[in-house]
Amino acid sequence: MLPEGYLDNMRLVTFKYHNEVRLGAQRGKLILDLNKAMPAIPADILLFLAKGASALELAREALAAANADAFIPENDVTLLAPIPRPGKILCIGHNYAGHTSSNKNELPEYPNMFCKTANTIIAHGQSILIPHVSNQVDYEAEMAVIIGKRGYEITEPEAMDYVVGYSIFNDVSARDYQKRSSQWLLGKSFDTFGPLGPALVTKDEIPDPHCLNLELTVNHVPKQRTNTRDMIFSIPFLVSYLSKVMTLDPGDIIVTGTPSRLPEAENPQRFLEAGDVVNITIEKIGTLTNTMAASRLD
Numbered sequence: 319m320l321p322e323g324y325l326d327n328m329r330l331v332t333f334k335y336h337n338e339v340r341l342g343a344q345r346g347k348l349i350l351d352l353n354k355a356m357p358a359i360p361a362d363i364l365l366f367l368a369k370g371a372s373a374l375e376l377a378r379e380a381l382a383a384a385n386a387d388a389f390i391p392e393n394d395v396t397l398l399a400p401i402p403r404p405g406k407i408l409c410i411g412h413n414y415a416g417h418t419s420s421n422k423n424e425l426p427e428y429p430n431m432f433c434k435t436a437n438t439i440i441a442h443g444q445s446i447l448i449p450h451v452s453n454q455v456d457y458e459a460e461m462a463v464i465i466g467k468r469g470y471e472i473t474e475p476e477a478m479d480y481v482v483g484y485s486i487f488n489d490v491s492a493r494d495y496q497k498r499s500s501q502w503l504l505g506k507s508f509d510t511f512g513p514l515g516p517a518l519v520t521k522d523e524i525p526d527p528h529c530l531n532l533e534l535t536v537n538h539v540p541k542q543r544t545n546t547r548d549m550i551f552s553i554p555f556l557v558s559y560l561s562k563v564m565t566l567d568p569g570d571i572i573v574t575g576t577p578s579r580l581p582e583a584e585n586p587q588r589f590l591e592a593g594d595v596v597n598i599t600i601e602k603i604g605t606l607t608n609t610m611a612a613s614r615l616d
Contacts (some may be wrong), residue, residue, distance in 0.1 A: 329517040414575055463573075
């Protein structure tokens with residue numbers, strides 16, 4: 319059995335091991351292959367989420383019964399994004415006080431929503447590619463909400479029943495493309511512009527997602543810092559609001575918005591360059607790290 323303390327939280331990861339993509343539970347620097355430990359648990363995260371609370375209970379049982387030798391050292395696997403191919407990536411713009419498109423003292427009545435495409439998704443540790451056609455690649459630190467149950471026209475009081483957990487997201491943006499029109503999709507959807515991870519932390523491990531410290535650094539220099547209590551629209555509101563337009567499915571991601579930059583990061587503004595290391599840390603979730611790299615054509 320694992321030592322006491324190893325079962326304090328549930329961190330789900332998708333990983334590649336011996337050329338197979340697997341679903342695991344992370345404990346420190348160790349990973350349990352959940353399907354190998356208990357074959358009734360699907361090896362795919364979307365199939366796992368579709369089974370609902372019963373799958374989470376099986377995962378906890380597998381962890382409780384696992385011997386130390388059932389765990390794989392993290393260095394022996396390749397971590398992928400916890401949701402490698404989400405069906406929907408629904409992003410909220412201007413959702414922090416002080417980072418709105420209107421007067422800073424005037425809060426918006428409705429969320430500003432846009433989408434990113436699934437080709438953007440990469441994992442913790444993978445490189446963000448700077449495209450040839452842009453020289454204004456920028457960062458945006460955000461908390462990601464992962465949907466765990468299919469729902470439509472969800473009420474606010476029941477909204478958290480449809481959330482399975484949280485992760486970290488970097489809404490990487492090509493500002494020059496983003497400013498070409500009123501529609502942001504192209505500037506947000508270059509390949510590798512959606513780092514996600516390193517894990518999906520289940521919601522029971524974070525009793526209050528609206529009270530988490532968040533910080534982004536570039537080369538260890540702080541650029542953004544806030545607390546999720548400063549979000550304008552809460553997670554239950556966003557889940558309910560979006561579900562009145564579209565059915566939300568297991569594995570869909572709601573990206574809850576980015577705060578304003580620290581004053582020292584605003585003047586002068588510096589866009590990301592090859593070799594820059596971007597870290598986003600969110601309390602109770604972890605740290606997402608990615609390095610900027612030149613385009614694959616270079």
